[in-house]
Amino acid sequence: MIKIKNLWFRYRDSDWIFKDFNLYIDSPNRVVFILGPNGVGKTTLLKLIAGLLKPTKGYIEVLGFKPHRMNRQCVARSIGIAFQEPQLQLFLDTVEDELSITCRVLGISEDECRDRVDYLLNIFNLDNLRKRHPHTLSYGEKRLLSIAIALMSKPKILLLDEPTAGLDGKYFEIFKNVLRELYRDRVLIVIATHDMDLLFELQLPMDIYVLSRKSLYRYSEKELLGFIENKEIAALSQWTELIKALNTRLSLFNLNSLELKSAYSSLDEFIVKSIEVLCSK
Numbered sequence: 283m284i285k286i287k288n289l290w291f292r293y294r295d296s297d298w299i300f301k302d303f304n305l306y307i308d309s310p311n312r313v314v315f316i317l318g319p320n321g322v323g324k325t326t327l328l329k330l331i332a333g334l335l336k337p338t339k340g341y342i343e344v345l346g347f348k349p350h351r352m353n354r355q356c357v358a359r360s361i362g363i364a365f366q367e368p369q370l371q372l373f374l375d376t377v378e379d380e381l382s383i384t385c386r387v388l389g390i391s392e393d394e395c396r397d398r399v400d401y402l403l404n405i406f407n408l409d410n411l412r413k414r415h416p417h418t419l420s421y422g423e424k425r426l427l428s429i430a431i432a433l434m435s436k437p438k439i440l441l442l443d444e445p446t447a448g449l450d451g452k453y454f455e456i457f458k459n460v461l462r463e464l465y466r467d468r469v470l471i472v473i474a475t476h477d478m479d480l481l482f483e484l485q486l487p488m489d490i491y492v493l494s495r496k497s498l499y500r501y502s503e504k505e506l507l508g509f510i511e512n513k514e515i516a517a518l519s520q521w522t523e524l525i526k527a528l529n530t531r532l533s534l535f536n537l538n539s540l541e542l543k544s545a546y547s548s549l550d551e552f553i554v555k556s557i558e559v560l561c562s563k
């Protein structure tokens with residue numbers, strides 16, 4: 283479904299973000315996580331997949347086409363993207379308008395459009411906000427709305443950039459339920475995040491990639507489980523379990539996890555970094 287071969291990419295005047303980078307995702311039957319520290323290129327990767335950026339060199343194919351060569355409407359019919367900052371996607375007067383504008387852009391009939399809007403407002407629990415101005419919504423509501431917009435076209439691939447930032451409590455529950463529903467509908471979900479909680483709470487089959495400056499590491503959920511010998515994925519929801527397992531692994535290589543930890547500002551970064559270190563062994 284997504285084939286990236288020998289990709290080189292840099293922004294004008296920037297260093298290389300991707301150097302000879304490869305990624306193959308061939309089945310929709312997984313949730314794909316792209317993990318990695320800030321600034322490593324997660325957002326850039328999603329934009330490349332969505333055709334919003336053009337590879338400097340190399341090859342990107344998504345659902346059999348080259349997204350940066352297609353016109354925007356064609357791409358939007360099969361790839362939905364919700365950006366890191368939901369407010370940047372919102373510019374109309376009501377929640378309902380934000381959703382239905384997509385139909386006009388994509389040429390979806392009015393009847394179908396109405397059904398789709400109703401369906402999405404319902405599953406995202408935004409129905410009572412349909413006449414509200416998007417800017418008056420809470421951050422969590424804006425986040426859900428931006429994901430609903432990305433789903434208007436019934437895409438085969440949904441790209442989510444840091445979807446859980448500011449998404450707490452009931453919004454997080456709604457979000458997880460929607461992902462489960464999309465998974466059942468065989469939508470390929472690609473999530474760029476540094477939120478490890480999501481990774482452990484989702485409990486759907488997943489592929490885990492860790493982006494680092496040097497390369498890309500791939501974990502299947504089974505491999506990740508290898509860190510936590512013989513425990514069920516459910517047990518992963520405990521941070522402590524993961525940290526214990528990482529500590530054990532790190533000590534095998536005479537690495538001091540505390541030292542490593544103090545070098546990183548957040549627990550998420552620490553864990554991602556630890557996984558990187560372990561993989562490079």
Ligand SMILES: Nc1ncnc2c1ncn2[C@@H]1O[C@H](COP(=O)(O)OP(=O)(O)O)[C@@H](O)[C@H]1O
Pocket residue numbers: 293294296299318319320321322323324325326327
């Ligand atoms: N439009 C841009 N022009 C130049 N450099 C950029 C641009 N957008 C992002 N970058 C740089 O590219 C790198 C990767 O950014 P990004 O993909 O946003 O990383 P992540 O999402 O993993 O935090 C960072 O060093 C960032 O500063």
Ligand SMILES: [Mg+2]
Pocket residue numbers: 324325326366443444
């Ligand atoms: Mg980002």
